[in-house]
Amino acid sequence: MGKYKSLNENHNNNDGHSSKYGKRVVLPSSYVGSRRYMDQLYFDGITISSVIGFPDLFITFTCILNWPEIQRFGGPKHLKPHDCPDIITRVFKLKFD
Numbered sequence: 001m002g003k004y005k006s007l008n009e010n011h012n013n014n015d016g017h018s019s020k021y022g023k024r025v026v027l028p029s030s031y032v033g034s035r036r037y038m039d040q041l042y043f044d045g046i047t048i049s050s051v052i053g054f055p056d057l058f059i060t061f062t063c064i065l066n067w068p069e070i071q072r073f074g075g076p077k078h079l080k081p082h083d084c085p086d087i088i089t090r091v092f093k094l095k096f097d
Contacts, residue, residue: 063092 029036049055065081069091074084081088 061092061096063088067091067095069094 027034027036029040031037065088070081070084070088073079073087074081
C-alpha cells in the first residue's frame with residue numbers, strides 16, 4: 001500500500017477533509033484494458049521472452065470482417081464484428097485450414 005500513499009495524501013485538502021471530487025479508485029491489473037493490465041501483459045511478455053528467447057519472426061494475418069459467415073452470425077443479433085471476437089477467430093481458423 002506504500003506506493004499509493006501519495007494518492008491518499010494528495011486527495012485530502014489542507015484541513016484534512018476529503019475533497020469534493022469523489023473517491024479515488026485504483027484498478028487492479030486484472031481489470032481488462034487498464035494501464036496496470038497493459039503493464040502486466042508487457043512484463044509477462046518480456047519475462048517469457050527472456051526465459052525462452054526472443055522471437056525471430058513476427059507474423060500477422062488479416063481477416064475480412066465482411067465475410068458472409070461473420071455477417072450471418074452478427075446480423076440478426078445486431079452485433080458488430082468487434083463484439084464477437086470468438087466468432088471471428090473461429091471463421092478465420094476454418095478458412096485458414
